[in-house]
Amino acid sequence: xxxxxxxxxxxxxxxxxxxxxxxxxxxxxxxxxxxxxxxxxxxxxxxxxxxxxxxxxxxxxxxxxxxxxxxxxxxxxxxxxxxxxxxxxxxxxxxxxxxxxxxxxxxxxxxxxxxxxxxxxxxxxxxxxxxxxxxxxxxxxxxxxxxxxxxxxxxxxxxxxxxxxxxxxxxxxxxxxxxxxxxxxxxxxxxxxxxxxxxxxxxxxxxxxxxxxxxxxxxxxxxxxxxxxxxxxxxxxxxxxxxxxxxxxxxxxxxxxxxxxxxxxxxx
Numbered sequence: 001x002x003x004x005x006x007x008x009x010x011x012x013x014x015x016x017x018x019x020x021x022x023x024x025x026x027x028x029x030x031x032x033x034x035x036x037x038x039x040x041x042x043x044x045x046x047x048x049x050x051x052x053x054x055x056x057x058x059x060x061x062x063x064x065x066x067x068x069x070x071x072x073x074x075x076x077x078x079x080x081x082x083x084x085x086x087x088x089x090x091x092x093x094x095x096x097x098x099x100x101x102x103x104x105x106x107x108x109x110x111x112x113x114x115x116x117x118x119x120x121x122x123x124x125x126x127x128x129x130x131x132x133x134x135x136x137x138x139x140x141x142x143x144x145x146x147x148x149x150x151x152x153x154x155x156x157x158x159x160x161x162x163x164x165x166x167x168x169x170x171x172x173x174x175x176x177x178x179x180x181x182x183x184x185x186x187x188x189x190x191x192x193x194x195x196x197x198x199x200x201x202x203x204x205x206x207x208x209x210x211x212x213x214x215x216x217x218x219x220x221x222x223x224x225x226x227x228x229x230x231x232x233x234x235x236x237x238x239x240x241x242x243x244x245x246x247x248x249x250x251x252x253x254x255x256x257x258x259x260x261x262x263x264x265x266x267x268x
Contacts, residue, residue, distance in 0.1 A: 002153055003187060003214045003233060006092050006115055007053055010214070012230050014263055015054040015094070016047040016256065017238030018084065019247060022061040023076045033076055040080045041087045043251045047241075050256040051264070054092035056118055056236060057081050060247065065099035065130040073097065074104045081112035094118060094155070099130045102140050102154075110149045118189065118218075118236075122156035123179045124171060137183040153186040155216055177207045177215070187214035187233060195219060195239060195247055201228040208232075223259050230266060 007013045018040050022028035031039070040057065047055055059077060074097070081095055094116040097105040105117040119140065121133035137156075144150055158176040171179075177188045190199045190207060198220030208215045214233035221235045222245070229235050241256050243249040 006153065007234070009053075011233055012263065012267060013053045013234035014260065015056055015092075015216075015234050015236045016052045016241055016251075017060075017236065017247075018043050018047070018055055018057045018251075019060040019238065020057060020077070020080050022063070023059055023073050025070060025072045026062040028061055028063055033079060036076065037080050037083045041083050044084045044087050044091075046251050046253045047256060048088050048091055050253065051260045052091075052256065054094065054115075054234070055084070055088065056094045056096055057084055057114075058096040058118075059098055060238075062098060067099055067131050067133075069097060069099075069101040069104055073101070074108055077104075078108045078111050081108055081114055085113045092116070094153075096120075099128065100133050100136070102136055103143050106140070106144055106149055106152060106154075107147065109152050110147060114152065116153035116155060116186070119154050119156045122154075122185060123158070123183055124176055126167065137180075137185070141184055155187040155189055155214070156180050156185040157189045157191065157218060159190070173203050174206050174210045177211050181211045181213050185213060187216055189216045189218040189236070190232075191218040192220045198225060199229070204229065204232055223255075223262060226259070226262065227266070 004010055020040050021031045021036050093114045095105050095109050095114055096118040100120040102119040109117050122137050123135050125134045159173050180188050190203055192198050199217050216234040217229045217232045218236045221229055221237050222240045239247040241251055243252045
């Protein structure tokens with residue numbers, strides 16, 4: 001299994017989030033590209049030193065998100081991701097480019113030597129706060145094949161946070177996961193309703209029992225509730241690892257060390 005080969009285990013992987021500061025051309029941009037790179041690499045080092053199992057690099061400060069991601073975002077993310085790869089040469093690394101810039105994320109991952117991407121809108125179109133996210137599995141996997149990037153895994157959100165799923169309310173989360181598996185997703189990501197909100201442990205159990213691909217938790221994991229998610233293939237953690245538990249703040253080294261200390265005990 002590709003997931004096992006990448007992470008070395010099948011459950012309870014911890015993936016930290018590197019939220020790159022606002023990129024050039026976005027409303028909140030205040031930093032030069034070298035400053036963006038330096039900040040991202042410092043945070044990556046904090047995570048690596050604390051013993052996390054992997055990282056995702058994401059442009060989450062690029063508010064408000066757009067479905068028309070420009071070339072400046074892709075080039076700057078490539079520069080940041082390449083620098084983080086040099087900083088953490090042996091750590092599994094992924095990238096997500098908001099919003100739903102999945103083709104661009106694959107191209108960035110290929111150019112930067114990354115291992116996976118997190119993709120939005122893989123199956124079942126839905127309405128997000130930035131607009132309509134159309135299902136992209138067919139086009140995305142053909143693009144991966146075309147650019148010879150099939151070694152890059154694609155972990156796909158289902159019933160994604162910050163979205164309305166009224167149009168597909170008759171399709172359960174289990175059915176959505178099965179559809180993603182059928183459409184060759186490398187793993188599905190479950191989330192709460194918003195950034196930092198807890199995912200439903202019951203949904204984790206139901207989905208994990210229904211598909212044969214990895215099931216990842218994409219929001220809401222903390223030091224206090226991690227026991228509910230140990231059966232997940234991986235836990236993607238951003239907000240909890242930040243100062244004050246707020247996603248936009250800097251990474252808090254003590255929070256990361258404390259969490260990973262608990263994880264080492266739970267894994268025994």
